[in-house]
Amino acid sequence: MLKPLSQNPEFGILPLINGTIMSSLIAMLVAGPIGMMAAIYLSEYASDRVRRTLKPMLEILAGIPTIVYGFFAFTFVTPLLRSIWPSIDATNILSPGIVMGVMIIPMIASLSEDAMSSVPNSIREGAFALGATKLESTFKVVIPAALSGIIASFILGISRAIGETMIVTIASGSSKNFTFDITQSMQTMTAYIVEVAGGEAPAGSTIYFSLYAVAMTLFVFTLLMNLLARYVSRKFREEY
Numbered sequence: 001m002l003k004p005l006s007q008n009p010e011f012g013i014l015p016l017i018n019g020t021i022m023s024s025l026i027a028m029l030v031a032g033p034i035g036m037m038a039a040i041y042l043s044e045y046a047s048d049r050v051r052r053t054l055k056p057m058l059e060i061l062a063g064i065p066t067i068v069y070g071f072f073a074f075t076f077v078t079p080l081l082r083s084i085w086p087s088i089d090a091t092n093i094l095s096p097g098i099v100m101g102v103m104i105i106p107m108i109a110s111l112s113e114d115a116m117s118s119v120p121n122s123i124r125e126g127a128f129a130l131g132a133t134k135l136e137s138t139f140k141v142v143i144p145a146a147l148s149g150i151i152a153s154f155i156l157g158i159s160r161a162i163g164e165t166m167i168v169t170i171a172s173g174s175s176k177n178f179t180f181d182i183t184q185s186m187q188t189m190t191a192y193i194v195e196v197a198g199g200e201a202p203a204g205s206t207i208y209f210s211l212y213a214v215a216m217t218l219f220v221f222t223l224l225m226n227l228l229a230r231y232v233s234r235k236f237r238e239e240y
Contacts, residue, residue: 013217015178019186020221023097023168024161026182030101031157035108036150042109043116044138055110062106070170073099078171088183091173097182099171100164104157111156115149116142152229159225163218165190189218 038058042051078095082088119142127137143150173185174195187195196211 013189013214015176016187016189016192016214017217018178018180019093019168019172019176020162020188020190020218022093022180022182022186023100023164023172023188024158026094026097027100027104027161027164028154028158030098031104031108031161032154034101035105035153035157036112038105038109039112039116039150040138040143042113044134044142055113058109059106061103062110064103066103066164066166067170069099069103070096070167073167073171085183089173089185091171091175091185092183093168093172093186094182096167096171100161100167103164103167104160107160108153108157111153112146112150115146115153118149119145148233148235152233155225155229155232159222159229162221162225163190164188165194169194189214189221193218 042055046054073095074091077099078088078090078092081092081095082090088094123141123145124137127141132140168188169191172187172191174187174191175185176187176192177184179186192214193211196207
């Protein structure tokens with residue numbers, strides 16, 4: 001348990017790392033399958049007219065302010081979850097994780113669709129000539145050929161979820177619990193920075209300097225994710 005603002009403060013970054021990872025994993029479990037299915041449909045099954053209509057509509061989700069997502073998670077998603085699952089806390093990590101997943105769907109879907117659309121049609125036609133169905137061509141030819149871009153989109157999606165602030169600040173609570181129970185309140189590194197930077201930490205105090213430690217840890221997480229995305233893009237890139 002981390003209690004930096006109590007009379008007898010206790011410090012430790014593990015609960016914050018745990019909350020950040022849990023929320024990001026929930027977000028990717030939501031955004032990964034839906035974003036991938038959307039990318040497959042837009043790239044391989046949708047007509048040009050449908051693609052030109054649906055893709056901008058999907059990308060509108062990325063333009064919604066994150067504070068709106070946070071308010072939606074707190075006022076709609078959490079009450080909905082509590083009506084289904086009464087034991088869930090009023091603030092929990094599941095609700096913001098789900099909404100973060102919805103937020104990063106456009107990133108995964110758009111980048112994956114771009115990677116799949118860049119695969120030459122001659123490769124698809126070769127698969128069809130060998131007797132492959134549309135589904136077989138998609139999963140056995142197109143996706144492997146676009147794998148570098150797809151993996152990079154997933155890694156960038158995780159990086160976006162790790163750095164999200166307002167959704168978790170509003171909907172996940174401020175309890176610094178080290179637990180794997182997604183029904184409980186947790187706090188992420190970004191939410192901690194918002195809480196402590198709100199003016200309660202005197203300049204030069206231990207809790208004031210803890211902001212720098214948490215911010216540096218968050219920077220390292222994001223940097224590693226971006227370096228990994230860059231490495232994967234180069235490692236698995238197909239040249240045509």
